[in-house]
Amino acid sequence: MSVKQCHHHGGGKKKLLKKIGIVFGILCIIVLLIFFLTWAILQPKSPRFVLQDATIYGFNVSAPILLSSNYQVTISSRNPNSKIGIYYDKLDVFATYHNQQITYFTVIQPVYQGHKEVNIWSPFVYGTNVPIAPYNGASLSQDQSNGAIALVIKINGRVRFRVGSFISRRYHIHVTCQAYIPFGNKNSGIAGVVTGVKYQLAQKCSVNV
Incomplete structure (x- = not known):
């Protein structure tokens, strides 16, 4: 069947x-x-960063091509959005010279930035006996004798955006601040680096999220 x-x-x-x-x-x-x-x-907008000032507390290039440096920088961040908050979950600040990192990472603690709010941080960025490329060592020594140094202060981290009760996924944020820092007046006859002097920079930074 x-x-x-x-x-x-x-x-x-x-x-x-x-x-x-x-x-x-x-x-x-x-x-x-x-x-x-x-x-x-x-219309979400990326946060705006400004490198306000920098103070040099130490700068020494020694053989065999080692750099010890200590800076304090003041960085402000502004949230330009009127309806979007920003969570800075992790931010690492460090200095580079000719695309080479010359300091350790300095961590900025997590913080929430409300609508149109401004946060100001003054981290110490430093490194002790950091190995650097030979050509950068020669260039740094030359900058030291000339009385100024062109650094790049960078901030890398992760952010989230908040709209009402909705919180977005994490995004990578990369901030780049050009910093031309004078060591003092080289015509004054003072050799070496003049430390403890705060230099006003007011340099806008590029932000990529």
Whole structure:
């Protein structure tokens, strides 16, 4: 005796799965549309950083091409958004010279930045007997004798954005601040680095999120 297969039930399941897939796809499109419309209306902007000043407390190039340096920098961050808050989950500050890192990482503690708020940090950025490339050692010694040094202060970290109760995923943030720091007046006849002097820079930084 043969058993007849019921094609009706198989076709019904396929139609049901198809309807569920269509509904799920429509819901995903609606959610994405709401997200993009909200994002467009709020017009989110990246935070703005300014390197306000720098103070040199130590600078010495020694053989075999080692650098010991100590700076205190003042950095301000402003949230330009009126409806978006920013979580700075992790920020590392360090100095580079000719694309080579010359200090350790200095950690800025996590903080929440509200709408239109400004945060100011004054971290010490330093390194002791940091090995540097020979050509950078010669260039640093020349800068020292000339009375000024062109550093780049960098901040790398992770941020999240908050809109109401919604908090975004983490994004990487990269901040680059050009810092031309004088060592003093080289025409004054004073050799070496003049330490403990705060130099006003007011240099805008580039921000990439």
